[in-house]
Amino acid sequence: xxxxxxxxxxxxxxxxxxxxxxxKIAPFTITVAxxxxxxxxxxxxxxxxxxxxxxxxxxxxxxxxxxxIQPNLRLVLTMPxxxxxxxDSYAGKVQAVLLKPHLNTDLPAIMEKAVNxxxxxxxxxxPQTAELPSLETAILIAALQKAKLGKFIQTVVFAHKTNLLxxxxxLNITQAATVALIVGDKWQAEANSALVQFVxxxxxxxxxxxxxxxxxxxxxxxxxxALPETPLHELRQQANQxxxxxxxxxxxxxxxESSVETTAVKTNGSRQSYAIIWRPIRPIxxxxxxxxxxxxxxxxxxxxxxxxxxxxxxxxVHLVVTCPPGRDSAWAxxxxxxxxxxxxxxxxxxxxxxxxxxxxxxxxxxxxSEAELNIFLEQTQ
Numbered sequence: 001x002x003x004x005x006x007x008x009x010x011x012x013x014x015x016x017x018x019x020x021x022x023x024k025i026a027p028f029t030i031t032v033a034x035x036x037x038x039x040x041x042x043x044x045x046x047x048x049x050x051x052x053x054x055x056x057x058x059x060x061x062x063x064x065x066x067x068x069i070q071p072n073l074r075l076v077l078t079m080p081x082x083x084x085x086x087x088d089s090y091a092g093k094v095q096a097v098l099l100k101p102h103l104n105t106d107l108p109a110i111m112e113k114a115v116n117x118x119x120x121x122x123x124x125x126x127p128q129t130a131e132l133p134s135l136e137t138a139i140l141i142a143a144l145q146k147a148k149l150g151k152f153i154q155t156v157v158f159a160h161k162t163n164l165l166x167x168x169x170x171l172n173i174t175q176a177a178t179v180a181l182i183v184g185d186k187w188q189a190e191a192n193s194a195l196v197q198f199v200x201x202x203x204x205x206x207x208x209x210x211x212x213x214x215x216x217x218x219x220x221x222x223x224x225x226a227l228p229e230t231p232l233h234e235l236r237q238q239a240n241q242x243x244x245x246x247x248x249x250x251x252x253x254x255x256x257e258s259s260v261e262t263t264a265v266k267t268n269g270s271r272q273s274y275a276i277i278w279r280p281i282r283p284i285x286x287x288x289x290x291x292x293x294x295x296x297x298x299x300x301x302x303x304x305x306x307x308x309x310x311x312x313x314x315x316x317v318h319l320v321v322t323c324p325p326g327r328d329s330a331w332a333x334x335x336x337x338x339x340x341x342x343x344x345x346x347x348x349x350x351x352x353x354x355x356x357x358x359x360x361x362x363x364x365x366x367x368x369s370e371a372e373l374n375i376f377l378e379q380t381q
Contacts, residue, residue, distance in 0.1 A: 002074075002115060006051040007032045008039045008062075009078070014100060018052060018078075021107050036062045043069040050074040050114055052098070055087075063093045076114050093174055095119060113200075118181040137166060137343040138298035143245035144168035145303070145335060147238055152230035154208075157223040158215075158246060159184060166342060171225060172353065173345045175201055183212050183223050194239075198228060211235040215246045222246060273308075273322040274329040275368050277376055278337060278359040281352075283314040288344065292317070295343040296336050303335060309367045315377065317355075320367055329361035 005028045009015040015032050022028050031048070033039035039051065047070050053062055055077060066073055075094040081101060095117040096110045140158060145168050147156045155169030157176050162184030167176035182199055195212040209230055212223045222242055224235050284292070289312045300307035300321065309320035321332050341354045360376050362368070368376075 002026075002028065002049045002111065004029045004046070004048045004050075005031070006039055006042060006048040008034075008036060008051060008053045010034050010054065014078075014103075017103060018107075021103055022111075025108055025111060036065050040065050040069055043073070048073060050076065050095075052076045052078050053094075055079045055090075063090065067093075072119060074114050074117075074119055076110060118178050118185070137346050138295065138302045138339065139249045140166040140246070141168060141299065141335075141339045141342060142302035143242065143249040145339070146245055147224070147242055151227075152234065153224050153226045153238060155179075155225040156242065157183070157225060159221050159223070161188065161219040161221070165220075166346065168338065168342070169225065171201075173342075179210060179223055179225060180221075183210060183221055187212065187214070187221060194236075196232070209235075211239060213239045213243055215243050216250065220246070220250065270325045271306075271322050272328070272363060273306075273320065273365040274332060274361045275309075275364040275366065276319045276321065276329060276333055276336070276359060276361040277368065277373065278317050278333070279315065279356040279377075280317070280354055281356050284312060284317075284354070286314070289313070291344060291347075292340055295340045295347075299336060299339040299343075305332070305335075308365070311367070316373065318367060318373065320365065322365070329363075333359045333361065 005022060007015055007018055007030060009018065009032065012034075019030050019032065022030060031042055033042055036053075039053075042048075043066060051066060051073055053066070053075055056062060063075065066075070076096045076098055077090055077094045078098050078100055081099065096114040098106060098110045144156045144158060144166060147153060147168065149155070149169050153169075155167060155171040155176065157167045157171075157179045158165050159180035162181045164173070164177040164180040167173070171179065178201060179199075182197075183195065186197065187195060192212070192214075195210070197210050197212075198207050199210055200207050207228050209226045209228045210223050211226065211230075211232070212221055214220070215222050222239060224238055224242075226235060292312045293310050296310050296319065297307055299305070304324040306322035307319065308322065309318070311318040319332075319336060321336070323329075323332050337355050337359070344354065
């Protein structure tokens with residue numbers, strides 16, 4: 001129930017309009033702050049049920065500042081127009097988005113959405129999860145990445161009841177955790193063999209279709225996140241195969257026949273080797289260099305790759321990998337970038353994205369020279 005509302009808004013005229021419109025809905029107790037600093041001070045004195053925050057460049061800092069003081073604070077992002085794109089820093093972190101020109105017509109629906117949209121409580125910037133039996137993230141990713149993502153299916157989410165275990169695809173970790181929470185709550189409330197529902201994730205364009213299947217009798221749920229027009233037969237087919245893979249993953253298996261592993265070591269056959277490099281968004285701290293290398297080694301083992309060289313520096317990741325037959329460098333990049341990021345997020349409590357977009361690869365069984373690495377660094381500055 002929403003009673004106490006905080007409005008963070010430097011535009012006094014719009015703040016007054018928002019207050020007047022809210023008063024028409026219910027007798028809320030409303031406080032207005034001109035910036036995040038003032039809002040933070042107000043929250044330290046008294047918690048609120050919901051806050052309206054403006055679209056600003058340092059959005060992630062604004063959300064983090066308010067949620068650090070009050071983790072269960074529901075947030076509505078206010079935007080000047082529909083022409084503005086919601087930055088990734090808000091994705092999965094706000095419960096609704098209000099376009100300022102549509103204040104009078106959309107506010108009641110926005111308030112209802114803000115109340116009903118699941119709120120993923122975060123701790124140290126990471127969605128909280130219950131204590132669960134330790135599962136090898138690389139093996140889970142090996143199972144999830146077999147999904148055919150693309151035109152229709154965007155992300156695969158694997159959870160234990162309402163708790164996110166691993167995800168693979170376009171959604172970030174907070175959005176995936178929100179999906180796990182939505183699905184888990186709905187599943188436990190009803191008896192299902194399969195569950196189909198449509199949701200709208202705040203700060204995500206358009207509705208999404210969620211197709212959920214139970215992997216076992218212990219509450220492990222597989223959810224395919226897809227576009228609304230996705231054919232159900234395609235979702236069923238994907239879910240059937242992934243459920244089999246995940247059942248093996250839960251048993252600690254790497255999803256590979258021993259004969260395949262042996263062949264991979266003895267001969268390359270039709271397998272192709274690539275030298276691959278990419279950059280982080282920000283310098284990688286030394287404390288993560290070894291964990292990242294180990295995560296990539298486990299991903300290689302779980303996905304029938306031969307990782308002959310792996311170097312992690314603060315400004316660059318450099319791999320030489322031999323792929324399974326039929327797999328190319330784009331597949332390898334997707335596996336090692338997304339897989340290592342997901343591993344670090346889950347096992348080391350880091351919710352922020354690690355990698356910059358783009359990469360460079362070339363067919364080679366040897367690492368790139370220092371001169372080639374320097375050219376890549378200079379061109380991507």
